[in-house]
Every structure is written in C-alpha cells, then in structure tokens.
Amino acid sequence: MNKRVAVMDLGTNTFHLLIAEGTITNYHELIHEHIAVKLGEGGINKGFIQPEAFQRGLDTMQLFQRDIEAHNVTEVRAIATSMLRNAANGTQFINEVAKLTGISIEIIDGDAEANFIYQGVKAGDCLSAGNVLIIDIGGGSVEFILGNDEYIIWKQSFEIGAARLMDKFHKSDPIPQASIDELNNYLEDKLKDMLTAVAGYEIGQLIGSSGSFETLAEVVEQAKGRHFDLKTTKNYLFENDDLIAATDKLINSSHAERKANKAIIPIRVDMIVVASLITRFVMRKLAIGNVLMSTNSLKEGVLTGMLD
Incomplete structure (x- = not known):
C-alpha cells in the first residue's frame, strides 16, 4: 500500500498544505493548497503576530487538519520558518495549534530551511x-x-x-x-x-x-x-x-x-x-x-x- 503523507510549510505570507502518496520517485499529489494567511501583516518587523493574523493562522490550521483527516494521512510534518521562529508569541501560536488540532509544529532554523529548499529543487530534476x-x-x-x-x-x-x-x-x-x-x-x-x-x-x-x-x-x-x-x-x-x-x-x-x-x-x-x-x-x-x-x-x- 502506498504511503500517504502531509507536509505543511507555514510561511510568513502563505501557509501551504501538500498531501501526497506514493514513493520518492513516483508520487501523486492529492491536495496542494495555498492559503494567504499573512501571518506577518502589521508585525513582521516588530517580531509579533498581530491578533487578526494569529486568528487567520489558527483557522487555516484547523482547515488543514480537516483535509488531513478526510484523506486518511498516516504521517504529518508541519514546518514553520521565519515569522514563527522570530515572533515573541510564536510559541503561543504553536501551543494553540496543538491544542486545537493535535498538529505539532516544528520550527526550523535558516540552515535547515535552505537544505530542504535544495532537496526540493533537486527533486525537480533541474x-x-x-x-x-x-x-x-x-x-x-x-x-x-x-x-x-x-x-x-x-x-x-x-x-x-x-x-x-x-x-x-x-x-x-x-x-x-x-x-x-x-x-x-x-x-x-x-x-x-x-x-x-x-x-x-x-x-x-x-x-x-x-x-x-x-x-x-x-x-x-x-x-x-x-x-x-x-x-x-x-x-x-x-x-x-x-x-x-x-x-x-x-x-x-x-x-x-x-x-x-x-x-x-x-x-x-x-x-x-x-x-x-x-x-x-x-x-x-x-x-x-x-x-x-x-x-x-x-x-x-x-x-x-x-x-x-
């Protein structure tokens, strides 16, 4: 049976959800969503997620969780980058998401982010x-x-x-x-x-x-x-x-x-x-x-x- 996995890229502007199944050389995308959460709106250079952006993020994560459950995903990774790693209330957001959805968000540093980007581009055969x-x-x-x-x-x-x-x-x-x-x-x-x-x-x-x-x-x-x-x-x-x-x-x-x-x-x-x-x-x-x-x-x- 094919492995079915979900990846979330929780960026400063956009939250992405990719649900796929198959193998590393041959996988099929079931869902590829992009939601304009604008998590950094009004607070990007202040290091703080504003209340409206915070709520948009929570709403989107609950939407993603419904999609994940509907597609019987067996493995989930949610990766957070710049805004969540720098925001004073980033940990609060992560805790709220875990409480509401059960999704555990990983904050990665810039070095890990660059490595994942390289691996992604490499997989694109260019x-x-x-x-x-x-x-x-x-x-x-x-x-x-x-x-x-x-x-x-x-x-x-x-x-x-x-x-x-x-x-x-x-x-x-x-x-x-x-x-x-x-x-x-x-x-x-x-x-x-x-x-x-x-x-x-x-x-x-x-x-x-x-x-x-x-x-x-x-x-x-x-x-x-x-x-x-x-x-x-x-x-x-x-x-x-x-x-x-x-x-x-x-x-x-x-x-x-x-x-x-x-x-x-x-x-x-x-x-x-x-x-x-x-x-x-x-x-x-x-x-x-x-x-x-x-x-x-x-x-x-x-x-x-x-x-x-």
Whole structure:
C-alpha cells in the first residue's frame, strides 16, 4: 500500500498544505493548497503576530487538519520558518495549534530551511554537474544555496524577506527611485556574506524556487499572450530580455495596475515589487543572465525525506 503523507510549510505570507502518496520517485499529489494567511501583516518587523493574523493562522490550521483527516494521512510534518521562529508569541501560536488540532509544529532554523529548499529543487530534476545559485524569496527570509546535482557547496538564510523589505522600503506606490536606491544599499550590506561566499565560483544559472518566480513566469507568458499552467510546469527557463522587461514593468507599476494583472495572485500584488528588486540585484551583482524557475521548494524537500 502506498504511503500517504502531509507536509505543511507555514510561511510568513502563505501557509501551504501538500498531501501526497506514493514513493520518492513516483508520487501523486492529492491536495496542494495555498492559503494567504499573512501571518506577518502589521508585525513582521516588530517580531509579533498581530491578533487578526494569529486568528487567520489558527483557522487555516484547523482547515488543514480537516483535509488531513478526510484523506486518511498516516504521517504529518508541519514546518514553520521565519515569522514563527522570530515572533515573541510564536510559541503561543504553536501551543494553540496543538491544542486545537493535535498538529505539532516544528520550527526550523535558516540552515535547515535552505537544505530542504535544495532537496526540493533537486527533486525537480533541474540540477546538473555545473554550479548554480538557488534563491528562495520568502516573506520573512531569503535563502541562497550554491551547489550542483551532487552536493551543496554553501548555503545561508537571510532575514530580508519580501514582507520585511516591503514594510521598510515600499511605503508609497509606485515605489520611488530613492526607496529603490535605499533598498539596493541595504541589500549590498545585508548580502555581504553571500557575495563573499560565491566569489570565485563559476555560476552557470540562477534558480528561483517557486513563489515570486512563479509569478514572474506567469507575467512573462501572459505578456506573450500564452496560456501558462503551474500545475503542469515543473521548471521554466526565462529569456533574459523577457525577465528584465517584466521586472522593469512591475517595479514601475502602481498597485492598481498590478492588481488588475491576472497573472499576479493577490498575496503577491505588492510583494512582487521588492521580490523583483531582489532578483535584479542578484542578477546584476553576479552578472547572471541565465535564470530558471523551479516550482519545487521547501515542502517538496520535506516530502522527499518522508517518502524515502
């Protein structure tokens, strides 16, 4: 009988639930949910989950528990990242969830988060013998992993996620050039470790792990008048000119323009601006024009370990 497992990735912006059955090399997704909980709303840089966000999180976890029970799942892992590991009331949230649902939430550190992301991307069959830099732009943190299909060379998590940067720098819309300059200076300072660590390595490709990179791919394809289905797309190779044009347009757009764009899901309408700026900063600093999107990320990395 096939093993049936559930993975929850409890992020700063989105709570994900993946229920799957099968083996590590051949599994079938039964449920793949994304709920815009916005756990960091109003408190991301204060280190506190606000009451409304706290309740949204509890409601979502109860919904997930109903799905888990309905699908007769035999093994469950709930992984919490940046917001819950930094919030003063994160432990309170975890205790409330356990009381209401019986689900035990694991808080992982940035190093473990980066490792799971690498495992997830690797499972997506887009790594080779050449070195790549994987980037995962979350709401609370951004992970960078330098490696290839055999091993990780270096990895680090930085608390500079899109929700944090939006709260600091994207205070009027469209984002002013002065704010862009401030954000780039901030990234220059905060990402010194990354820039030092990858110096001297030949990096053939930047791989963006799910999230904002899925939105960027949808924006590019929509601009070309083409249908794009993330459910059937595992990897997407950007044309460099298309990616530059898409990020330029998003960075210079208004909230209303982004909201009207059907390629952008509601949770990313505003955060896609700073996500685009992070992406452009890394491309420019490392002189990388070859960018690939992988729909796999942390939850697939956790899943591979459960089905192993």
